[in-house]
Amino acid sequence: MRILSGLVPILLLAACTTAPPPPPPAVAAAPAPVPLPPASPADWRDLPLTPGAWRYQAEAGGSVALFGDGVAALRCDRMKRQVSLTGSGLSGSLKVTTSFGIYPIAGPLAASDPILDSIAFSRGRFVVMAGAVQRVLPSWPEVARVVEDCRS
Numbered sequence: 247m248r249i250l251s252g253l254v255p256i257l258l259l260a261a262c263t264t265a266p267p268p269p270p271p272a273v274a275a276a277p278a279p280v281p282l283p284p285a286s287p288a289d290w291r292d293l294p295l296t297p298g299a300w301r302y303q304a305e306a307g308g309s310v311a312l313f314g315d316g317v318a319a320l321r322c323d324r325m326k327r328q329v330s331l332t333g334s335g336l337s338g339s340l341k342v343t344t345s346f347g348i349y350p351i352a353g354p355l356a357a358s359d360p361i362l363d364s365i366a367f368s369r370g371r372f373v374v375m376a377g378a379v380q381r382v383l384p385s386w387p388e389v390a391r392v393v394e395d396c397r398s
Contacts, residue, residue, distance in 0.1 A: 299313070336379060
């Protein structure tokens, strides 16, 4: 009996313990990242900028941002509240590519046209094409200033 009475506290104590928790489920390994393919050489964001620089100039009845020696010009006609994009070889229908999209332009734009905002605020550059002629132009503050001049 004495042996049993000594075992009772041990058995009671053993009954109070719980079984160890089950091991956590195995976590599946994350798939290895797939490297992005290199940008194609035809990606407009990788094209070299057309040599030159923008300069702003106030004019009677508006303002103009000139790029290089006749390469491109963004001109505001305040009386008509229109902005036109011209330049050497840039005539007829134009296609403008910005970081916001691709836009056809077939003449002067109303100063309120959102395409002008896309050009002015494109990330670093925009492309103007007229047939085989292509200009990769930086989106500098001079462009935005001409647009704002036409809107005020």
